[in-house]
Amino acid sequence: MQPRADINQRIARISAHLCPSSNSQMEGSSGLGMANCRAKGGSPGFKVAILGAAGGIGQPLALLMKMNPLVSVLHLYDVVNTPGVTADISHMDTGAVVRGFLGPQQLENALTGMDLVVIPAGVPRKPGMTRDDLFNINAGIVKTLCEGIAKCCPKAIVNVISNPVNSTVPIAAEVFKRAGTYDPKRLLGVTKLDVVRANTFVAEVLGLDPREVDVPVVGGHAGVTILPLLSQVKPPCSLSPEETEYLTSRIQNGGTEVVEAKAGAGSATLSMAYAAVKFADACLRGLRGDAGVVECAYVSSQVTELPFFATKVLLGRNGVEEIYSLGPLNEYERAGLNKAKEELAASIQKGVTFIRK
Ligand SMILES: NC(=O)c1ccc[n+]([C@@H]2O[C@H](COP(=O)([O-])OP(=O)(O)OC[C@H]3O[C@@H](n4cnc5c(N)ncnc54)[C@H](O)[C@@H]3O)[C@@H](O)[C@H]2O)c1
Numbered sequence: 001m002q003p004r005a006d007i008n009q010r011i012a013r014i015s016a017h018l019c020p021s022s023n024s025q026m027e028g029s030s031g032l033g034m035a036n037c038r039a040k041g042g043s044p045g046f047k048v049a050i051l052g053a054a055g056g057i058g059q060p061l062a063l064l065m066k067m068n069p070l071v072s073v074l075h076l077y078d079v080v081n082t083p084g085v086t087a088d089i090s091h092m093d094t095g096a097v098v099r100g101f102l103g104p105q106q107l108e109n110a111l112t113g114m115d116l117v118v119i120p121a122g123v124p125r126k127p128g129m130t131r132d133d134l135f136n137i138n139a140g141i142v143k144t145l146c147e148g149i150a151k152c153c154p155k156a157i158v159n160v161i162s163n164p165v166n167s168t169v170p171i172a173a174e175v176f177k178r179a180g181t182y183d184p185k186r187l188l189g190v191t192k193l194d195v196v197r198a199n200t201f202v203a204e205v206l207g208l209d210p211r212e213v214d215v216p217v218v219g220g221h222a223g224v225t226i227l228p229l230l231s232q233v234k235p236p237c238s239l240s241p242e243e244t245e246y247l248t249s250r251i252q253n254g255g256t257e258v259v260e261a262k263a264g265a266g267s268a269t270l271s272m273a274y275a276a277v278k279f280a281d282a283c284l285r286g287l288r289g290d291a292g293v294v295e296c297a298y299v300s301s302q303v304t305e306l307p308f309f310a311t312k313v314l315l316g317r318n319g320v321e322e323i324y325s326l327g328p329l330n331e332y333e334r335a336g337l338n339k340a341k342e343e344l345a346a347s348i349q350k351g352v353t354f355i356r357k
Pocket of ligand 1: 269
C-alpha cells in the first residue's frame with residue numbers, strides 16, 4: 001500500500017471514531033492533519049466504556065471520567081449525538097484518549113477490550129412515574145447492551161445505572177448466564193447516589209461537613225427498598241425518632257424530589273454523574289489492587305434470602321471480593337428491611353421473567 005493511501009486510511013479511521021457521518025470529508029484534507037501528529041503516548045490506566053454517553057447522565061459522566069487519571073481510554077457509545085459529545089470531551093487536556101461510537105453497528109467496537117463498562121442508557125422518569133414504569137423500555141436496552149458485553153468484553157466490570165436497577169441487574173445476570181460469561185463479582189448495580197444523598201441530608205441535620213459523614217444504605221434502589229441504616233452512621237450520632245423518620249423518607253424520595261423539581265425535564269443527572277464517577281473510580285482502584293476500597297452496591301448476595309441485595313462490599317482486582325453483612329439493626333430498620341425485601345423480591349422476579357419468558 002502507498003504511504004499516502006495508508007495515511008488517508010488512518011485519518012479516515014480516526015475521524016470515523018470522532019464523527020462517523022463526516023468520515024469522507026476528512027479524507028482529502030491538507031495541511032497539518034491528524035496524520036502528521038505524533039502518536040499519543042497513552043497514559044497507563046484502564047479502558048472504560050460509557051453506554052448512553054450522550055444522555056443527561058452520560059455527558060457529565062463522560063466529562064468526569066475524562067478527568068480521572070486512572071482512565072487511559074474512554075469509549076463513548078450512544079444511539080444519538082456521540083460525534084459531538086466525543087469531539088467536545090476529546091479537547092480536554094487530560095490523559096485519557098476518547099473515542100466515540102454511534103449506533104448498534106458500532107457497539108462491538110465500543111466494547112472490545114474494555115476493563116469497565118458503565119451503563120446509563122435508557123429513559124428517565126417524569127413526574128408521577130415510578131422507576132418500575134421505565135421497565136418495558138429500559139429492560140430491552142440493558143438486555144441488548146449486555147449481550148454486547150458478553151460477546152466483546154466478558155471479563156469487564158459492569159456498573160448498571162439504568163432504572164429500575166432492582167430489575168435491570170437481574171436482567172444483566174440472566175443475559176450473562178445465557179452467554180456462559182456470568183461472574184457475579186463483576187456485575188454491580190449503582191446505588192451510590194442513595195449514599196451520596198444520605199451523607200448530604202444527614203450532614204445537614206447534624207450540622208456536619210458531608211465529607212465527614214458515612215451512611216450505609218442497603219436493600220435496593222427504589223422507594224422503600226432504599227434502606228438507610230441511620231443507627232450505623234459514622235461519626236456515631238444519636239438521631240431522634242422524628243429525625244430518623246424525616247431522613248429515611250427524604251433519602252428514599254430523593255430521586256422524586258429531583259424529578260418533581262425538573263418538572264418533566266428528566267431525573268437526577270448531575271448528582272448521578274458525580275455518584276457514578278465516584279463509584280467507577282472505586283471499582284478502578286479495586287482493579288488496580290488498592291486495599292480497603294469499600295462501597296455500597298446492589299450485587300448478587302447471600303446476606304438475605306434474596307438473590308440480589310445492596311450492602312457494603314469490598315472491591316478488588318476481581319470486582320466484588322467480599323460482601324459485608326448488615327450489622328446490628330434497630331427495630332425501625334428491621335421493619336424497613338421487611339418492607340424492602342417484599343418489594344425487591346417482586347422486582348428481581350420481574351427482571352428474571354423478562355429474560356426467561
Ligand atoms: N442508578 C441511579 O441512581 C439512577 C439515578 C438517576 C437516573 N438513573 C437512570 O439512568 C438512566 C439514564 O438517565 P438520563 O437522565 O441520562 O436519561 P437521558 O434520556 O437523558 O439519557 C439516556 C441516553 O441513553 C441513550 N440510549 C437509549 N437507548 C440506547 C441504547 N440502546 N444504547 C445506547 N444508548 C441508548 C439515549 O440516546 C440517551 O442519550 C435512566 O434509566 C434513569 O432512570 C439511575
